[in-house]
Amino acid sequence: MTAGADLVVFAAYLAAVVVLGLSLAKRSGTARGFMVAGGALPGWAVGMSMFGTFLSSNTFVGVPGQAYGGNWNAFVFSLSLPVAAFLAARWWIPFYRRGDAVSAYQHLEARFGRWARTYAVACYLLTQFARVGSILFGVALAMNALTGWPVAWIILSTGVVVTVYTLVGGIEAVIWTDVIQSVVLTVGALIVVGLLIADAQGGFGGLLEVAQAAEKFSLGSFAFEFTTSTFWVVLVYGLFINFTNFGIDQSYVQRYHAAVTDRAASRSVWLAAGLYLPVSAVFFFIGTGLFVVLQGQPEAAGLAADQAFPHYISTRLPSGAAGLLIAALFAAAMSSIDTSFNSSATVFLSDIYRTYIQPERGADDGEAEDLSVLRRSTVVIGVLGTGAALLMIGAESLLDVWWTVSGIFAGGLLGLFALDRLAPRTGRAAAQVGVAVGVLVIVWMTVSPQLEGGLAMLRIPLHSYMITVIGTLTIFGVGLVLSGGRRTPGAAIG
Numbered sequence: 088m089t090a091g092a093d094l095v096v097f098a099a100y101l102a103a104v105v106v107l108g109l110s111l112a113k114r115s116g117t118a119r120g121f122m123v124a125g126g127a128l129p130g131w132a133v134g135m136s137m138f139g140t141f142l143s144s145n146t147f148v149g150v151p152g153q154a155y156g157g158n159w160n161a162f163v164f165s166l167s168l169p170v171a172a173f174l175a176a177r178w179w180i181p182f183y184r185r186g187d188a189v190s191a192y193q194h195l196e197a198r199f200g201r202w203a204r205t206y207a208v209a210c211y212l213l214t215q216f217a218r219v220g221s222i223l224f225g226v227a228l229a230m231n232a233l234t235g236w237p238v239a240w241i242i243l244s245t246g247v248v249v250t251v252y253t254l255v256g257g258i259e260a261v262i263w264t265d266v267i268q269s270v271v272l273t274v275g276a277l278i279v280v281g282l283l284i285a286d287a288q289g290g291f292g293g294l295l296e297v298a299q300a301a302e303k304f305s306l307g308s309f310a311f312e313f314t315t316s317t318f319w320v321v322l323v324y325g326l327f328i329n330f331t332n333f334g335i336d337q338s339y340v341q342r343y344h345a346a347v348t349d350r351a352a353s354r355s356v357w358l359a360a361g362l363y364l365p366v367s368a369v370f371f372f373i374g375t376g377l378f379v380v381l382q383g384q385p386e387a388a389g390l391a392a393d394q395a396f397p398h399y400i401s402t403r404l405p406s407g408a409a410g411l412l413i414a415a416l417f418a419a420a421m422s423s424i425d426t427s428f429n430s431s432a433t434v435f436l437s438d439i440y441r442t443y444i445q446p447e448r449g450a451d452d453g454e455a456e457d458l459s460v461l462r463r464s465t466v467v468i469g470v471l472g473t474g475a476a477l478l479m480i481g482a483e484s485l486l487d488v489w490w491t492v493s494g495i496f497a498g499g500l501l502g503l504f505a506l507d508r509l510a511p512r513t514g515r516a517a518a519q520v521g522v523a524v525g526v527l528v529i530v531w532m533t534v535s536p537q538l539e540g541g542l543a544m545l546r547i548p549l550h551s552y553m554i555t556v557i558g559t560l561t562i563f564g565v566g567l568v569l570s571g572g573r574r575t576p577g578a579a580i581g
Contacts, residue, residue: 154374
């Protein structure tokens, strides 16, 4: 339970962030302003915003929890970021910024038909519901440690606050608040590292000695097998997921459009990747330090891995510091959720409302109606995301839940984009069959671990992280084979 000073700091900091967001929201009085801020934002701010999206409660709570309960195996995920950033800067950003469409999925309709666009939108929206749910759940864990309030009530109240705030915000408010949250969270994490070193017996050297003896810095087995979370499983998974993030995730595509120039957009992805790689290492070190400092402590007995960091914040940090750190976590999560809300609302307007509900309208017609649709869809997304967070209560590992769910939907989406950009002669029928087979494989891999009795022989022994990899390769492979393996010589993304 935190002191009154912490609650005062939390309330003051949160109020300041909300005021900042509202002050910027006035620039989002048009639908395009709400979605891409007029394409006038500097690349460094866009990059900090992308970094802030990565640095959500999934990192703040889930990453230290992984290191506390296990080792640094999940850090391998971050090692794939430079590769994804290179591909995004080289191929994806020029491709998206050549056109005027804000939606990342609009061109799929011209390429493969309306079914492809609809399928991509469904995958994206389902991913965002899971993402919002995991972030809200992570915030609730931290706030529960701070205040003692029930997790379910924290999720509900946070969901309402963020939904209401997002209604009057736009992408510009999201980006600039992300910048502030990213700085505060990074500084706060470094402060915690210093406190952990001071708390460890023998200081930094003693911490390293105990952690190394317990193999807490291990990156996982280097064996070439894919049934457990080996180094190679996490690396391959990271490559596919981060390529999805930087290449076909609507929230990133909108930021590319919000940047003032192509060069600024390219710099933004390099900045995001370059910042997250070392900062994620800091959060893994926090989890390792928590293991060393809390081991043998009666208060840590029975403590779940994802609760270790919130517990340390609420019991070990000086008065006022805990409130600031939790406030930063809450506000950063709010900004991350804003991103999902804003991008999901954009997808609903561009790919559902204008495609199915009001297809006869032009993109620039009915400005007031478009803004109304954006805000009403934000409310619906808020309700669904909050519901997803409530369903996650009791999960053993926040990071595992998020990685598994996002991997399922990302696999189906990335495979279709791979056919679009790497196999330009693939026809609509071949793409449809490829997606159908790929989805069946994804579903099979997802449910097979639960098969019992005579059906146990149908289990897929691969690790769940491989779902997105196998799903993507199946869709691409089947589509390519059915198109006769034809590929334009020298064809490449963009």
